[in-house]
Amino acid sequence: MIPEASLLAAHDLRKTYGSTPALDGASFSVHPGEVVAVMGPSGSGKSTLLHCLAGIITPDSGTITYAGRELSAMPDAERSALRRSDFGFVFQFGQLVPELTCLENVALPLRLDGVKRKAAERTAREWMERLEVDGLGAQRPGEVSGGQGQRVAVARALAGSPKVIFADEPTGALDSLNGERVMELLTQAARTTNAAVVLVTHEARVAAYSDRDVTVRDGRARDLEHSA
Ligand SMILES: Nc1ncnc2c1ncn2[C@@H]1O[C@H](COP(=O)(O)OP(=O)(O)OP(=O)(O)O)[C@@H](O)[C@H]1O
Ligand SMILES: [Mg+2]
Secondary structure, eight states, X not given: OOGGGOSEEEEEEEEEETTEEEEEEEEEEEOTTOEEEEEXXXXXXXXXXXXXXXXXXXXXXXXXEETTEXXXXXXXXXXXXXXXXXXXXXXXXXXXXXXXXHHHHHHHHHHHTTOOHHHHHHHHHHHHHHTTOGGGTTSOGGGXXXXXXXXXXXXXXXXXOOSEEEEESTTXXXXXXXXXXXXXXXXXXXXXXXXXXXXXXXXXXXXXXXXXXXXXXXXXXXXXXXXX
């Protein structure tokens, strides 16, 4: 409807694995500062959609536009650089690097993006404080609880000041109390920084933190309507 205002938009994505159509004409868009929940049954194509939007996998056809530029038209190196500078990721099991301390994990995306250690760790510390895990800087991921680890993962996703945060079942491994706290802190941080959030979940109580829900069914997400 108002594609000019979208930060990230996908049109008619198709992706097939062998004979399995994972995406079958999916469209999607998100604005800066907007939290969109992507819902739908298991196997419907939610993760595939998220991976396409994030430039991690390439759809067989369809277009993805980020800040006015077509993702698939970019050279691989440029797309990877964009992922590092503009996108943040949170997955179901945090996927922290086990050999690094929590502080080093949060600082890692900044380090990979060329920020000097001291500055990266200063920013990392600020985000750990906001996510209420500032006491865990020296621990390794194996030494913290699931909820704490997920908050460290959210701090890591936010530390690079991403324009878009991709979260695939970020609370899937947590009990409801921890899950809600993670969602509260994640959406609050996104609103403060005006980041867009693409949140895959099948839990209604997680989707309750979104501004808008999009349902994926059989690889189709029809969503160019904006309620606001
Ligand atoms: N790498 C792959 N190789 C083969 N098939 C795949 C691959 N990734 C996904 N698929 C298939 O594509 C379809 C969509 O998968 P996808 O992971 O996107 O679903 P989902 O909605 O995220 O499911 P869940 O809620 O269980 O995570 C499924 O039928 C799945 O089996
Ligand atoms: Mg999935």
